Amino acid sequence: MAAPAIPVTLSTASVWPLRAQNAFELASDLGYDGVEVMVWADPDSQDVKALRRHSKATGVPVLSLHSPSLLITQRVWSPDPVERLRRSVDAAQELGANTVVVHPPFRWQRRYGDAFADLVAELERDSGVAVAVENMFKVRPPGGGRNARVSAFRPSIDPTDVGYAHYTLDLSHTSAAGMDPLALAERMGPGLAHVHLADGTGAPKDEHLVPGRGSQPCGELLEWLVERDYDGAVVLEVNTRAARYPARRVADLAEALLFTRLHLGQ
Numbered sequence: 001m002a003a004p005a006i007p008v009t010l011s012t013a014s015v016w017p018l019r020a021q022n023a024f025e026l027a028s029d030l031g032y033d034g035v036e037v038m039v040w041a042d043p044d045s046q047d048v049k050a051l052r053r054h055s056k057a058t059g060v061p062v063l064s065l066h067s068p069s070l071l072i073t074q075r076v077w078s079p080d081p082v083e084r085l086r087r088s089v090d091a092a093q094e095l096g097a098n099t100v101v102v103h104p105p106f107r108w109q110r111r112y113g114d115a116f117a118d119l120v121a122e123l124e125r126d127s128g129v130a131v132a133v134e135n136m137f138k139v140r141p142p143g144g145g146r147n148a149r150v151s152a153f154r155p156s157i158d159p160t161d162v163g164y165a166h167y168t169l170d171l172s173h174t175s176a177a178g179m180d181p182l183a184l185a186e187r188m189g190p191g192l193a194h195v196h197l198a199d200g201t202g203a204p205k206d207e208h209l210v211p212g213r214g215s216q217p218c219g220e221l222l223e224w225l226v227e228r229d230y231d232g233a234v235v236l237e238v239n240t241r242a243a244r245y246p247a248r249r250v251a252d253l254a255e256a257l258l259f260t261r262l263h264l265g266q
Contacts, residue, residue: 006230008260009063011196011237012045013038014253020044024054030254034063036101036235039088040073048094055095062095063233064194069103081105081112082119089123089131099130099194099233101168104153113154117162124165132194133159134168135184137177137206158184166193171216172208172237175200181221192230195221196237197260208239210252211259222263234260 010032012023019042020035027035035055037045044050055062067088068076077087088100102120105113112119120131136157138150151157157177159167167188173196174181185192199214200207211218222234236256243249 005266006225006264007033007063007233008257008264008266009034009036009233009235010253010257011036011038011066011235012042013040013066014236014238014240015249016239016241018249020051021054024058024060026250026253027060028058030250030257032060032236032257034061034233036064036066036233036237037062037095037097038066039068039076039091040070041076046076048091051091051095062092062097064099064101064235065092065095065097066101067103069101081109082115085119085131086123089127089129092129093127097129099132099166101132101134101194101196103134103136104157104159104162106152107154109154117164120164130166130193131164132166132168133162133164134170134196135159135173135177135179137173138204158187160184160187165191167191168194168196169221170196170198170237171211171218171221172196172198172200172206175202175214175216176204176206178202178204182217182224185221185224193232195225195230195232195234197222197234197256198236198238208237210238210256211236212255218259219263222260223265226264234264236260 010027012020015023039045077084092100105116171181199209199211199216201214240249
């Protein structure tokens with residue numbers, strides 16, 4: 001019996017600066033299997049009722065939710081990172097999503113960082129939702145030299161240094177970090193529960209290019225997932241902010257979906 005097809009979903013971040021509603025509509029029009037909601041400044045992304053309404057109107061399910069972990073979302077829902085993560089898991093349960101993506105703690109979040117691994121394990125145990133910790137990348141510090149890079153995360157940008165039950169592998173982040181995504185996937189092992197698919201050129205910044213337009217082994221990774229009977233989702237998290245016309249954004253998201261399905265053998 002053939003393994004079920006790996007779901008290919010669209011992150012609402014991929015339509016920024018448009019709103020979550022537009023992501024649901026584009027996902028429906030282009031044939032994505034679902035959406036991942038990035039919880040951030042967009043009011044709809046913070047509103048479970050609005051998200052449920054968009055899902056019902058388009059027939060596109062919410063399969064995962066990205067907690068408000070970015071620097072720009074430190075006040076979304078609550079200034080307390082513990083509360084933000086708890087609310088993310090609650091929202092995922094209400095929406096029927098089985099995965100919450102979260103970044104490792106920032107270095108200055110000492111109390112949160114000390115309790116983070118236990119908090120993740122507790123939330124997973126009590127909810128049945130996978131809390132998948134994402135790999136990150138180093139950034140240039142203010143006033144730092146051209147090649148100066150520091151990690152803003154504790155204990156590191158690589159969540160396998162700690163060890164969690166579930167991980168999110170982000171290929172734009174591996175590109176910015178100069179990491180081998182296939183080697184990282186191997187280290188994540190059976191804990192690899194979620195993939196953010198995007199490309200990068202190897203520049204030390206988070207590019208989120210359409211897969212196939214950079215130097216990351218996007219196609220090779222997708223084929224690797226199929227060979228190993230991966231049972232998570234692949235989320236297209238690409239940057240379309242530079243699209244000057246709606247048709248350009250549609251073309252980029254259609255290309256990303258086609259690339260992904262081809263390499264997944266779909």
